Amino acid sequence: MQLMSEKGAAGGGLRERKKRATRAALAxxxxxLAAAHGAEKVTVEAISAAAGVSVRTxxxxxxxxxxxxxxIDADAGARIRRSVLDAPASLTPLEALREAMAAELAEAEQQxxxxxxxxxxxxxxxxxxxxxxxxxxxxxxxxxxAIAARIRPxxxxxDPAATDEQRREALDLYPRLLAxxxxxxxxxxxxxxxxxxxEAAFLDVFQEVFDLLAAGLPAPRA
Amino acid sequence: MQLMSEKGAAGGGLRERKKRATRAALAxxxxxLAAAHGAEKVTVEAISAAAGVSVRTxxxxxxxxxxxxxxIDADAGARIRRSVLDAPASLTPLEALREAMAAELAEAEQQxxxxxxxxxxxxxxxxxxxxxxxxxxxxxxxxxxAIAARIRPxxxxxDPAATDEQRREALDLYPRLLAxxxxxxxxxxxxxxxxxxxEAAFLDVFQEVFDLLAAGLPAPRA
DNA sequence: ATGCATCTTTGCATAGCATGCAACTTATGT
DNA sequence: ACATAAGTTGCATGCTATGCAAAGATGCAT
Numbered sequence: 001m002q003l004m005s006e007k008g009a010a011g012g013g014l015r016e017r018k019k020r021a022t023r024a025a026l027a028x029x030x031x032x033l034a035a036a037h038g039a040e041k042v043t044v045e046a047i048s049a050a051a052g053v054s055v056r057t058x059x060x061x062x063x064x065x066x067x068x069x070x071x072i073d074a075d076a077g078a079r080i081r082r083s084v085l086d087a088p089a090s091l092t093p094l095e096a097l098r099e100a101m102a103a104e105l106a107e108a109e110q111q112x113x114x115x116x117x118x119x120x121x122x123x124x125x126x127x128x129x130x131x132x133x134x135x136x137x138x139x140x141x142x143x144x145x146a147i148a149a150r151i152r153p154x155x156x157x158x159d160p161a162a163t164d165e166q167r168r169e170a171l172d173l174y175p176r177l178l179a180x181x182x183x184x185x186x187x188x189x190x191x192x193x194x195x196x197x198x199e200a201a202f203l204d205v206f207q208e209v210f211d212l213l214a215a216g217l218p219a220p221r222a
Numbered sequence: 223m224q225l226m227s228e229k230g231a232a233g234g235g236l237r238e239r240k241k242r243a244t245r246a247a248l249a250x251x252x253x254x255l256a257a258a259h260g261a262e263k264v265t266v267e268a269i270s271a272a273a274g275v276s277v278r279t280x281x282x283x284x285x286x287x288x289x290x291x292x293x294i295d296a297d298a299g300a301r302i303r304r305s306v307l308d309a310p311a312s313l314t315p316l317e318a319l320r321e322a323m324a325a326e327l328a329e330a331e332q333q334x335x336x337x338x339x340x341x342x343x344x345x346x347x348x349x350x351x352x353x354x355x356x357x358x359x360x361x362x363x364x365x366x367x368a369i370a371a372r373i374r375p376x377x378x379x380x381d382p383a384a385t386d387e388q389r390r391e392a393l394d395l396y397p398r399l400l401a402x403x404x405x406x407x408x409x410x411x412x413x414x415x416x417x418x419x420x421e422a423a424f425l426d427v428f429q430e431v432f433d434l435l436a437a438g439l440p441a442p443r444a
Numbered sequence: 445a446t447g448c449a450t451c452t453t454t455g456c457a458t459a460g461c462a463t464g465c466a467a468c469t470t471a472t473g474t
Numbered sequence: 475a476c477a478t479a480a481g482t483t484g485c486a487t488g489c490t491a492t493g494c495a496a497a498g499a500t501g502c503a504t
Binding site: 151 | 314315349351352353355356359373393395396398400403405407409410414417431434435437438439440441
């Protein structure tokens with residue numbers, strides 16, 4: 001019995017592959033239609049038709065229409081957490097976080113077309129940007145756990161039996177704040193970069209944000 | 223001609239007062255019903271009936287059902303902005319922000335019952351917490367503008383002719399980040415306080431969060 | 445007070461989102 | 475090949491949300 005199925009990989013039986021294909025087809029159809037006609041104008045019926053499944057099946061994969069717009073890579077959070085845990089001990093938690101997220105974002109930027117379409121769609125309707133935040137909030141709690149585990153190696157992390165409620169209550173203020181601020185850093189970086197694309201590369205903006213945070217948000221040249 | 227009508231005050235004609243009353247009645251009915259039966263189980267019909275208006279009228283006041291849950295005090299943002307602008311020049315932007323928000327939160331905490339019901343409802347369904355963030359995001363842009371104006375007094379703020387798009391593009395990274403981080407600070411404080419209500423008063427948690435931010439999120443006792 | 449202009453509320457019609465259920469089709473394991 | 479489990483589909487249903495036009499309430503000038 002292999003330990004495989006990191007569940008983001010390509011393996012699995014025909015069934016799993018088909019499911020992933022269907023989900024991907026729905027997500028991509030949703031984004032392309034949204035980019036073309038505006039997110040609010042696209043009906044679930046249109047998305048389903050473009051992906052070649054019934055409307056009912058769409059709702060087997062996504063709880064709401066908007067979920068199809070915002071869930072890009074369901075495994076990114078897990079990779080970031082592992083990266084935080086595995087980072088050299090010489091790094092501060094904030095530095096480890098910066099490295100982990102920078103690596104992930106650099107990879108995301110490779111898939112240029114989809115990343116760009118996503119940015120466009122989300123930017124076009126703030127409503128979706130908010131949902132995107134929401135999609136990352138469960139991740140945020142898990143990330144806070146990983147940070148806590150890094151600081152205090154005794155802490156157990158990734159316990160599947162724990163409810164979100166329990167996770168939240170067990171957390172100290174510091175890891176919680178760090179995770180929240182990191183998510184905010186990403187969001188702010190994306191917004192600023194998108195507003196001024198000509199002036200700066202995305203990863204540079206991201207680094208500058210973390211520099212500001214590490215410096216305690218000092219008042220700029222008064 | 224008085225300078226009055228800070229539009230949160232009690233003044234105004236009968237029409238305005240009635241409108242505010244209706245809106246308040248809807249918001250309060252929504253929160254009470256949500257606290258009692260669960261936010262998702264409450265229909266717009268029930269909220270409208272409890273407030274004594276028609277369903278259609280509900281949608282004249284709120285774009286979506288969930289908006290009724292999250293919009294507590296529509297003028298809080300404006301007060302914070304003014305407070306930031308009026309703060310003594312000796313304070314850093316971060317300090318001015320902390321003072322402004324602490325004052326506002328202290329007042330909110332006075333209205334104990336509603337504040338508490340809100341916290342409960344939002345905490346019970348993360349979905350709404352997300353929408354709450356969204357409701358504050360427009361405010362966030364305005365706040366970033368106010369911060370920019372405080373730093374560079376030449377900057378115009380509160381121009382009603384500017385679109386959100388224009389506002390966003392004009393902003394520097396620093397004020398944008400500061401506004402975003404401040405909003406995150408509030409959210410994190412509320413979450414942590416709610417998870418451990420016995421252990422610490424809310425405003426103390428809030429102060430600690432800002433201390434951590436001002437110190438550059440240093441690694442805790444390793 | 446009377447009448448007019450403006451704003452607000454309301455019911456009705458309509459479209460789209462979302463869920464439960466039962467029937468049907470397709471993989472998987474033996 | 476067979477039985478079981480998993481996935482898909484259509485149908486019925488309820489709720490959210492918007493446009494429109496009629497009716498009601500308010501503000502204002504005379």
